[in-house]
Amino acid sequence: MASPQQINNLQQHFQSAVALSGSPNAVSTSPTQSYLAQRINSMKPAKPLKPFSTGDIKILLLENVNQTAIEIFSGQGYQVEFYKSSLGDEELIEKIQEVHAIGIRSKTKLSEKILKHAKNLVVIGCFCIGTNQVDLEFAAKSGIAVFNSPFSNSRSVAELVIAEIITLARQLGDRSIELHTGTWNKVSAKCWEIRGKTLGIVGYGHIGAQLSVLAESMGMNVIYYDVNMIMSLGTAKQVNTLDELLGKADFVTLHVPETPETANLLSTPQFAAMKDGSYVINASRGTVVDIQALVEAMKVGKIAGAALDVYPNEPAKNGAGLFSNELNPWISELTSLRNVILTPHIGGSTEEAQSAIGIEVASALVKYVNEGSSSGAVNFPEVSLRALDLDQNNSVRVLYVHQNVPGVLKTVNNVLGNHNIEKQFSDSRGDIAYLMADISQVDSADIKSLYEQLENTPYKIVTRLLY
Numbered sequence: 001m002a003s004p005q006q007i008n009n010l011q012q013h014f015q016s017a018v019a020l021s022g023s024p025n026a027v028s029t030s031p032t033q034s035y036l037a038q039r040i041n042s043m044k045p046a047k048p049l050k051p052f053s054t055g056d057i058k059i060l061l062l063e064n065v066n067q068t069a070i071e072i073f074s075g076q077g078y079q080v081e082f083y084k085s086s087l088g089d090e091e092l093i094e095k096i097q098e099v100h101a102i103g104i105r106s107k108t109k110l111s112e113k114i115l116k117h118a119k120n121l122v123v124i125g126c127f128c129i130g131t132n133q134v135d136l137e138f139a140a141k142s143g144i145a146v147f148n149s150p151f152s153n154s155r156s157v158a159e160l161v162i163a164e165i166i167t168l169a170r171q172l173g174d175r176s177i178e179l180h181t182g183t184w185n186k187v188s189a190k191c192w193e194i195r196g197k198t199l200g201i202v203g204y205g206h207i208g209a210q211l212s213v214l215a216e217s218m219g220m221n222v223i224y225y226d227v228n229m230i231m232s233l234g235t236a237k238q239v240n241t242l243d244e245l246l247g248k249a250d251f252v253t254l255h256v257p258e259t260p261e262t263a264n265l266l267s268t269p270q271f272a273a274m275k276d277g278s279y280v281i282n283a284s285r286g287t288v289v290d291i292q293a294l295v296e297a298m299k300v301g302k303i304a305g306a307a308l309d310v311y312p313n314e315p316a317k318n319g320a321g322l323f324s325n326e327l328n329p330w331i332s333e334l335t336s337l338r339n340v341i342l343t344p345h346i347g348g349s350t351e352e353a354q355s356a357i358g359i360e361v362a363s364a365l366v367k368y369v370n371e372g373s374s375s376g377a378v379n380f381p382e383v384s385l386r387a388l389d390l391d392q393n394n395s396v397r398v399l400y401v402h403q404n405v406p407g408v409l410k411t412v413n414n415v416l417g418n419h420n421i422e423k424q425f426s427d428s429r430g431d432i433a434y435l436m437a438d439i440s441q442v443d444s445a446d447i448k449s450l451y452e453q454l455e456n457t458p459y460k461i462v463t464r465l466l467y
């Protein structure tokens, strides 16, 4: 929670963070810019809160998390310890004992073995999309909230797909390979403009919707299929079934999550249902397309081209020779086909996405540490209270993580009941529950006693008081 001065500082830090992260022409981009505006608007003058019994906030940042995040934490006055790489287990155990927050990417494994040494840790920031590298359940049971950034790279994926639609329609990959090897092959047969063609988007979420707008602005007709009824953007039209989409689309692009229902969503019967000479694009998850079936459909000319960014098995690191039949049995067949674009899971890999991830995750961590809001946490009940007003003197914000068992709230309210409970919100997720309460008419002398009483309640996991 920030004072006007702090808001000003934060605003400056956000702005310099955005400038730092910009493209070569320093044009700041969505989602960064829109996120910035939203963050700043949500920080109207509010009572600055300081933690009781925490002291300075220490944060450990590993794996070269984006500069935008460092700017934000430093701007909050946190003590930042930054490393470009991950740490070995021993060093990590030593460092994690002291810190209140840790920021990682995908290489640092925060297992129970590591996390049980964290005495002060309240929050983990995964500056990436995935969170499998963290033992989410153990973290929740220890009262540690985990945040990530699932949608900061949506635009990057949508732009890649636009590039692929044109690349497939014009067979650019083949022409480029030919010319790299000395062959001049000027052809127009089966090369198309995309204007007036129909794009079928399967999964109209963050990426699908962005793509819809971009494709339409280039003159494409857009139809989409989604398990949910979703309001269309522009003049895009939702269709009722996947088969209906497959029968109408010239280009089919997949933007669904990996679930049991989406495994092999496109396989032999679906390729058969597609228009002759249509194209397939998959930048969602590797399991969504049956690639052996795609190979067969391309061999018989049913599918005229495909762009794949994701695969059922992907190499764990960069290097030559890793994308081979040992990884997936159909790779040599796939790579021998014409008009197939293969990219190494780079849909979301842009400078802009990285800086947006830095801003999004750092902001979530600051909001959790400074205000207690757990909105967006991946392992934790999501609870949020609006900020305290500047004139709310003698108010204390109680943050209380506890086991989700009957009777806890009664005990807690007995403790808080001597004060005026202005607001209270609680939610649970599995075995964990989280309560936020703003109580007023609290003398500063009472804060220590309040804290100790809450600490001594049965089923308590973590107590934090901000005042």
Ligand SMILES: NC(=O)c1ccc[n+]([C@@H]2O[C@H](COP(=O)([O-])OP(=O)(O)OC[C@H]3O[C@@H](n4cnc5c(N)ncnc54)[C@H](O)[C@@H]3O)[C@@H](O)[C@H]2O)c1
Residues within 6 Å of the ligand: 150, 151, 153, 154, 157, 202, 203, 204, 205, 206, 207, 208, 225, 226, 227, 228, 255, 256, 257, 258, 259, 261, 262, 283, 284, 285, 309, 310, 345, 346, 347, 348, 349
């Ligand atoms: N290639 C990359 O680098 C990259 C980067 C980011 C995201 N992704 C992947 O892209 C996919 C989409 O991401 P998003 O951010 O748009 O997700 P999202 O959650 O915003 O949207 C997914 C949409 O799919 C719909 N859906 C779910 N199951 C469906 C089904 N069986 N049939 C039709 N629709 C279904 C949902 O209702 C939702 O609207 C995810 O799999 C994500 O992991 C890939």
